[in-house]
Amino acid sequence: MSLLKKNKLVFIVVALLAIGVGYGYQYIFMSPKKVVEITPEFTTDANEFNNLIDENLPSWIGKVVQITGKATQVTQDGILLNGSIYCQFENSQDIQSITKNQNIVIKGKLVGFDELLMETKLNQCIIIQ
Amino acid sequence: MTTNKILIVLCFFVSLQLQAQKYYTRSGSTQFEGSEKAFEPIAATNTSTTVILDTRNGNIVSQVFMAGFQFKNALMQEHFNENYMDSYQYPKATFKGNLDDFSMANLNTNNTFDLKGVLAIKGLEKNIQTSVTVKQKDNRMFVSGVFFVSPEDFDISIPSIVRDKIAKQIQINIDYELIEKK
Numbered sequence: 013m014s015l016l017k018k019n020k021l022v023f024i025v026v027a028l029l030a031i032g033v034g035y036g037y038q039y040i041f042m043s044p045k046k047v048v049e050i051t052p053e054f055t056t057d058a059n060e061f062n063n064l065i066d067e068n069l070p071s072w073i074g075k076v077v078q079i080t081g082k083a084t085q086v087t088q089d090g091i092l093l094n095g096s097i098y099c100q101f102e103n104s105q106d107i108q109s110i111t112k113n114q115n116i117v118i119k120g121k122l123v124g125f126d127e128l129l130m131e132t133k134l135n136q137c138i139i140i141q
Numbered sequence: 142m143t144t145n146k147i148l149i150v151l152c153f154f155v156s157l158q159l160q161a162q163k164y165y166t167r168s169g170s171t172q173f174e175g176s177e178k179a180f181e182p183i184a185a186t187n188t189s190t191t192v193i194l195d196t197r198n199g200n201i202v203s204q205v206f207m208a209g210f211q212f213k214n215a216l217m218q219e220h221f222n223e224n225y226m227d228s229y230q231y232p233k234a235t236f237k238g239n240l241d242d243f244s245m246a247n248l249n250t251n252n253t254f255d256l257k258g259v260l261a262i263k264g265l266e267k268n269i270q271t272s273v274t275v276k277q278k279d280n281r282m283f284v285s286g287v288f289f290v291s292p293e294d295f296d297i298s299i300p301s302i303v304r305d306k307i308a309k310q311i312q313i314n315i316d317y318e319l320i321e322k323k
Contacts, residue, residue, distance in 0.1 A: 039216070040214075040216055041214060042214070042215045042216070043213055043214065043215055044211065044212060044214075044218050045215065069232075070229050070230070070232070073206075073208050073228065073229055073232050074208045074222065074228070074229075087167075088320075089167065089168040090167065090168065098167055100167065100168055100188070100189055121208070122208075123189055123206040123208045123209040123232075124206040124207075124208060124209075124232045124233055125232075126191050126204060127204065128191050128193055128202060128203075128204050129165075129167065129191060129193075131167075133167070133189055133191075133206065133209075135188070135189045135209055
């Protein structure tokens with residue numbers, strides 16, 4: 013092997029290693045995906061969604077869903093859809109544009125069923141429509 | 142004269158009864174930190190904590206969803222949910238307790254209360270005793286405090302490879318702003 017060829021090989025190996033380390037570093041230190049970036053696993057309306065939750069809650073935990081419903085209560089940090097799904101918003105400014113009893117489409121991450129208030133809870137919600 | 146006095150006293154008690162008895166929040170902040178010094182921070186915040194405080198007797202219940210803990214690091218969040226907390230099997234942690242000698246009327250003079258109760262994580266219960274601050278302002282109640290738990294108490298096994306990086310005692314900070322429940 014000539015010196016030139018050897019150098020080339022070393023260069024390629026080093027370059028590949030650098031790329032690998034770069035990707036590895038990014039993989040290890042990446043931040044969690046925001047709801048905005050995630051395609052919803054399911055798009056439905058609030059009543060149907062309640063039925064799905066009743067059937068099998070564990071399979072929905074941590075999933076991003078898109079729901080159509082009526083804002084039956086508007087609070088400082090979020091809204092209540094059809095009286096049973098609480099959506100906490102990513103930006104609380106978004107809530108100011110929502111009026112009570114307005115029909116709305118939101119996207120958010122399901123975190124669980126709140127037995128104290130008997131509500132399904134979504135967080136990091138954003139308004140779709 | 143005496144009937145007047147009785148009336149006044151009666152009115153006082155009736156007005157007490159009419160006052161809000163429960164305060165609650167759906168978006169309380171629960172934060173934990175379990176990093177040893179010199180390693181990258183192991184911490185996460187949950188801003189979806191549900192808390193209900195009964196101001197008549199100081200009873201407090203709260204519930205926090207594991208899936209609601211936000212880490213800075215995606216991989217850490219995944220390990221937390223899948224390997225350490227089994228978030229799909231045990232989606233939440235609950236706390237039931239009581240603020241010792243709690244009284245709405247004395248909040249101006251005393252803001253610190255002993256909080257005793259039971260914390261349940263992964264189906265295991267542990268008694269917790271700590272002191273919290275309770276303040277009232279503009280018809281809102283502010284509850285905040287710090288306590289420590291150990292992963293062993295809740296059967297959370299930590300692989301030996303990361304054992305040195307995770308503190309033996311995990312610090313939990315609570316910061317809740319409660320509004321009247323109507």
